[in-house]
Amino acid sequence: MHNLHPELTEALGEMLDRLDSILRRGGYEGEPVQMYLAGGMAVHYYCGSRYTDDVDATFSKRLLLPYDQLAVSYMRQDNTASSIYLDPTYNDTFALLHPDHRELSVEWENIGNEHRLIHLRVFSALDLAVSKIARFSPSDQSDILALASRRLFNSEQLQEHADEALGYYVGDTRWIHLNLIQICQDIDLALSA
Template identity: 45%
Template sequence: MPESPVFHTRTALAEGLRELFKQLEARLSLRSPVNVYLAGGMAVHLYTSERVTTDVDAEFGARVFIPNDLIVDVTLEDGTRGAVHFDTNYNSTFALMHEDYTDDAIPLDMGTEHIRLYVLSPLDLAVSKIARFADNDKDDIAALVRLGLTNADEIEQRAICALAGYVGGQVMLKLNLRDAVVLAREVESERIASGQQLQTHH
């Protein structure tokens, strides 16, 4: 059974994300609630605290205008500087998404009044990485599995269900899925082995 996620909300990137949403809310002068679904590397960062990205992949439940100049400068823990901003080209239809991904997203209070932030579940986040499956996507899947937030069987089952609604060619996608499941199983094996080593040392 996957472990319950704990969000890392006190990192420099998470603080930058919080400020970005607060500024967006002020700029939009929102008067009614808007659901926002966070995906991509920033969502992975909230779960793992490892992933470093300044792009924010967010899907809005209502039509909103994202100002191009909405940027929050941050200084990361290692001293490097970055600029947290919305990726205005983000489109969830290009990712592999299960039809229930919004229902299963996890709410996260970022201190905004009208913006209701939901973070894609670790499982759906892993599945969303399969369509592109670049090196950072592989790293993200591995990190989520390593923390016990999802596993190979879950990813495989969820992705197969999601294939029915995928817009685009499925040949490459199925190859990526196969490789993603192999990767997840390898990480699971390493996790089990390291856990057993810890037990033998006690």
């Protein structure tokens, strides 16, 4: 983990404390709820390469959450006021994901999982990259390249993992294959420099 923005990690920790408090106030006493982190915050875990405002996550249990209580304000390193929020619109149902993405996720260590009813897990670097191939915005492309530049995977591994994920999808996937070809070429170019 390359934590270039520790204040962002601290804000996420505060969000997890609030989630924990909400579960405890609601009387939850079961096994810890797994929170599976995707998106820019997961890229932050691996690379620390950029700030993000939204926290994209799914959970191992269905939760009724007061989203307005989960926004966390913090100061960036340049003394700019910022905040993060749990994105209530994030849904992995239509995302390009490997069927084993939850099993392949990694625990975010040293963020306090052992003290909370919420345990934070992060998509594997490969699953995170695959999830960004379908939308393929400029920031998605930059995120994939940032992950690859940390040598977390190469183009062949990305191609194989994405092909496995695509095997579980129906519909016109030609454009995803084109995105995959482009990003694999970009990775090869970046890693050969």
